[in-house]
Amino acid sequence: MAILEEMSALLQKGRAAKVKELVVQALEEGVSPEAILSEGLLSGMSIVGEKFKRNEVFVPEVLVAARAMNAGVELLRPYLVEAGVESKGVAVIGTVKGDLHDIGKNLVKMMLEGKGLEVHDLGVDVSAETFVQKAIEYNAKVICCSALLTTTMGEMKNVVEEAKKAGIRDQVKIMVGGAPITQEFCDQVGADYYTADGASAGDVALKICLGEM
Amino acid sequence: MKWTREEYIKHMTFEKTERQMFVELFGPLIRLDEEWREQGATEEEIGMVGFDWDFVPVVNCGGHTGILPAFERRVLEDTPEYTISTDGYGRKVKLSKGYATIPLPLDYPVKTMDDWLKIKPRFEYSEDRIDWAQVERAKQLQKEGVLVLAWMEGGFDLPRELMGEEGACIAYYEDPELMEDILATVADTTYKVLDKISDHLLIDNLCTHEDLAGKSGPLVGPSIIEEFIKPYYRKIWDMLSAKGTKLFSMDSDGNMNPVIDAFLDCGVNIMYPMEPAAGMDIVELRKKYGKKVAFKGGIDKHVLRSSKEEIKKELEYKMQALMQEGGVCFGLDHRIPNGTPLENYKYYIDTAREILGMPPRDKDKCGWARQAF
Numbered sequence: 001m002a003i004l005e006e007m008s009a010l011l012q013k014g015r016a017a018k019v020k021e022l023v024v025q026a027l028e029e030g031v032s033p034e035a036i037l038s039e040g041l042l043s044g045m046s047i048v049g050e051k052f053k054r055n056e057v058f059v060p061e062v063l064v065a066a067r068a069m070n071a072g073v074e075l076l077r078p079y080l081v082e083a084g085v086e087s088k089g090v091a092v093i094g095t096v097k098g099d100l101h102d103i104g105k106n107l108v109k110m111m112l113e114g115k116g117l118e119v120h121d122l123g124v125d126v127s128a129e130t131f132v133q134k135a136i137e138y139n140a141k142v143i144c145c146s147a148l149l150t151t152t153m154g155e156m157k158n159v160v161e162e163a164k165k166a167g168i169r170d171q172v173k174i175m176v177g178g179a180p181i182t183q184e185f186c187d188q189v190g191a192d193y194y195t196a197d198g199a200s201a202g203d204v205a206l207k208i209c210l211g212e213m
Numbered sequence: 214m215k216w217t218r219e220e221y222i223k224h225m226t227f228e229k230t231e232r233q234m235f236v237e238l239f240g241p242l243i244r245l246d247e248e249w250r251e252q253g254a255t256e257e258e259i260g261m262v263g264f265d266w267d268f269v270p271v272v273n274c275g276g277h278t279g280i281l282p283a284f285e286r287r288v289l290e291d292t293p294e295y296t297i298s299t300d301g302y303g304r305k306v307k308l309s310k311g312y313a314t315i316p317l318p319l320d321y322p323v324k325t326m327d328d329w330l331k332i333k334p335r336f337e338y339s340e341d342r343i344d345w346a347q348v349e350r351a352k353q354l355q356k357e358g359v360l361v362l363a364w365m366e367g368g369f370d371l372p373r374e375l376m377g378e379e380g381a382c383i384a385y386y387e388d389p390e391l392m393e394d395i396l397a398t399v400a401d402t403t404y405k406v407l408d409k410i411s412d413h414l415l416i417d418n419l420c421t422h423e424d425l426a427g428k429s430g431p432l433v434g435p436s437i438i439e440e441f442i443k444p445y446y447r448k449i450w451d452m453l454s455a456k457g458t459k460l461f462s463m464d465s466d467g468n469m470n471p472v473i474d475a476f477l478d479c480g481v482n483i484m485y486p487m488e489p490a491a492g493m494d495i496v497e498l499r500k501k502y503g504k505k506v507a508f509k510g511g512i513d514k515h516v517l518r519s520s521k522e523e524i525k526k527e528l529e530y531k532m533q534a535l536m537q538e539g540g541v542c543f544g545l546d547h548r549i550p551n552g553t554p555l556e557n558y559k560y561y562i563d564t565a566r567e568i569l570g571m572p573p574r575d576k577d578k579c580g581w582a583r584q585a586f
Contacts, residue, residue, distance in 0.1 A: 100309060149312060150550050178428075
């Protein structure tokens with residue numbers, strides 16, 4: 001549909017005001033909220049994510065695109081609720097205890113939202129107990145842990161252990177990422193998935209929520 | 214071994230290399246000292262001077278190009294877990310004790326042009342930005358072989374410090390006039406400071422700190438660098454290089470591969486610390502860029518926590534003949550990580566020296582200076 005293709009293209013350029021205009025126009029033309037979301041907004045953000053993965057666009061371009069997507073989603077939200085359209089899954093995300101870095105975590109959050117997931121951002125310096133309590137509270141299928149420091153990455157093991165202690169380890173997948181994190185480290189601490197970049201994290205989280213991983 | 218400025222400049226400009234340079238750029242990460250003490254390290258080893266490191270002594274040229282006057286630093290809250298204080302930018306910052314060495318901001322002073330205009334005078338030129346006594350001191354030390362450094366604010370880093378990473382990244386698109394004004398102001402100030410100083414003293418090495426990349430790539434791409442950062446860099450570098458400055462070094466962790474060309478175009482000719490875990494391979498980059506850019510670092514710090522075989526493998530690859538033609542200060546790609554056994558560290562040094570054809574470590578020779586510039 002031409003209007004949704006245009007919406008997707010404008011979203012990729014970060015044109016929030018134009019995206020909002022087109023969301024209104026599409027609704028007036030009778031396009032379903034679900035189609036606007038998936039074919040206009042999420043498809044645009046997905047292309048941005050792929051370009052980001054290939055280093056064809058960078059953080060500023062991702063941020064302005066995410067802002068445009070969120071502007072469109074906010075307008076659309078009441079219509080999505082009315083139509084009974086649900087998110088594709090729930091994730092909680094945060095930077096581990098002792099670590100105050102947030103740009104990597106924020107990028108992953110945007111990529112997950114761009115996949116249609118409901119994401120609860122727990123912020124930075126998040127304790128293992130909080131990760132698990134919030135995962136239970138929001139019925140999350142994914143816990144995403146971020147760390148930038150070699151001195152804080154060990155906290156990820158505490159999140160895994162805390163999930164076991166709370167009895168939810170088989171109900172939730174734990175994803176880890178950040179500058180010092182590797183697949184080897186992920187295996188070592190007993191987490192489920194490591195991804196090297198935010199866009200790949202979005203792909204994996206979506207597959208988890210759809211039961212494909 | 215202590216190098217002279219002349220030797221260092223010739224080495225880093227590929228002019229003459231009689232000996233390889235093997236350095237420790239940053240030193241240990243927090244808490245490594247406790248681990249090494251338990252393993253029997255001497256106090257000289259804890260202080261890094263007990264390993265007979267190569268280093269070139271440095272001195273600041275006497276110019277101040279950053280915020281002046283800085284805001285008063287005050288401790289607001291101090292607990293066993295963290296300290297909250299205010300820093301020189303007027304930000305509230307938090308240090309997580311036992312985890313980090315650098316406090317991180319909890320807020321940022323610039324969100325709008327009006328915010329910037331309030332603090333802009335602190336970035337404008339004034340006579341007190343030049344410490345003429347320090348200029349004279351640097352001039353004397355230079356005659357004794359000390360390398361003279363001039364620091365300039367990072368074109369990405371300064372707006373990031375003022376606005377936060379996301380705020381700065383958004384501003385390139387949504388408030389470009391603000392970004393241009395910040396960079397034009399600091400360019401003008403830096404130009405005036407370093408132009409006046411370099412009329413009296415040859416600046417050897419222009420240095421900047423950007424830290425603009427993560428493991429999967431840089432935060433900003435070539436087009437942002439070309440549009441916003443290049444005019445600033447070129448204004449300073451063109452002036453200084455015309456007056457004889459040979460070296461322009463930039464510090465950035467992470468995967469910088471997509472923006473190397475853009476920064477070379479800005480005048481940068483030394484990059485560090487070249488982080489292998491982020492995909493930076495100094496051998497491949499030397500093949501690609503030849504003598505256009507020199508490197509410092511490049512050796513994977515994480516390998517020190519693995520086996521001696523892995524350490525040797527990393528050193529043999531990074532220190533192959535192609536890399537021994539000048540333009541490299543071999544060293545770890547950042548601070549020595551926790552969990553590095555002292556025995557492995559010594560093996561790393563001894564093996565590297567052997568590969569580089571250097572004499573065995575002289576335990577009586579004490580020497581080290583941070584080489585991250």
